[in-house]
Amino acid sequence: MRSRHAARRIKHGDGHALPRFRWWQQGGRALFYLRPAGDEGEYAVDVRHGRTDSSGHTNADLYLDGRHHARSRLPAAFPVPGGTIEVKKSVFGLKRCHFVTVDGVEHQLQPDRFSAEGRREHLDRTHPALSRGIGFFSTILLLVSVAVLITQLLEKLTRPAPIAEHIGTFTSPVALPVWLNIAIGIAAALASTERALRLRYNWLLDGGAG
Incomplete structure (x- = not known):
């Protein structure tokens, strides 16, 4: 079909x-x-x-x-x-x-060797250790972004009184200022872009960043 x-x-x-x-x-x-x-x-x-x-x-x-x-x-x-x-x-x-x-x-x-994807592949071929380090760092950034997003969503979802009466409230262990939330969001977008240059995609990590 x-x-x-x-x-x-x-x-x-x-x-x-x-x-x-x-x-x-x-x-x-x-x-x-x-x-x-x-x-x-x-x-x-x-x-x-x-x-x-x-x-x-x-x-x-x-x-x-x-x-x-x-x-x-x-x-x-x-x-x-x-x-x-x-x-x-x-x-x-x-x-x-x-x-x-x-x-x-x-x-x-x-x-294509002149494209962003081609240049990223060239880096992977000529400097494999550096390439793996960049890929690892991108994954860590996305994991941090998803963790922050989940804790903030849980706090908002459990805030209404009817829900709080039944399951209690959840308080995020980390209270971030607005500027840091924005910075994490930008870093996550850059990390997902780097992964896209290698045709890497995970529905939770990269989908959450989008």
């Missing part, structure tokens, strides 16, 4: 050439490549963050050997030789851009 819905969202491409990635598109464009086994050519997936169609939807464009092959509203599932290219987005970027074979094996597509 889900695959049929995805197939209905696909429209044929118009054959225009794939635009080069420009340095000023770092935060607003994701570009990934796939060369399937055999001689089927090179596929490219191009997503423009913040650009929507007339219906308010973000689209993914699929190119084959540099020419526009298809377009689909996200989430997208493009059938290609040997499997399917699946593309999904979150508030902070892409959370999925994978080639799934007919046997169910998944391969993440290769980001």
Whole structure:
């Protein structure tokens, strides 16, 4: 059922050439490549963050050997030789851009080396220890953000008298000033953005930050 819905969202491409990635598109464009086994050519997936169609939807464009092959509203599932290219987005970027074979094996597509995702992958390849440290720090920031959010929500939810009479009230162990709450929110958004550059997503951590 889900695959049929995805197939209905696909429209044929118009054959225009794939635009080069420009340095000023770092935060607003994701570009990934796939060369399937055999001689089927090179596929490219191009997503423009913040650009929507007339219906308010973000689209993914699929190119084959540099020419526009298809377009689909996200989430997208493009059938290609040997499997399917699946593309999904979150508030902070892409959370999925994978080639799934007919046997169910998944391969993440290769980001364009000039894109933010490509530069993050280059850092991971050339400085793996630093990359792991940044990833670990992003996770810690999100865990702190979620913990603060949960305690503050519990305090607000148990404040009304009818609820307090039945289950009591909960007082957050940490009372943060407004400026610190804002700072934690900004830090969490940056952490989720960093994770999106690696196509990492967790509904609780990154969903909570969004």
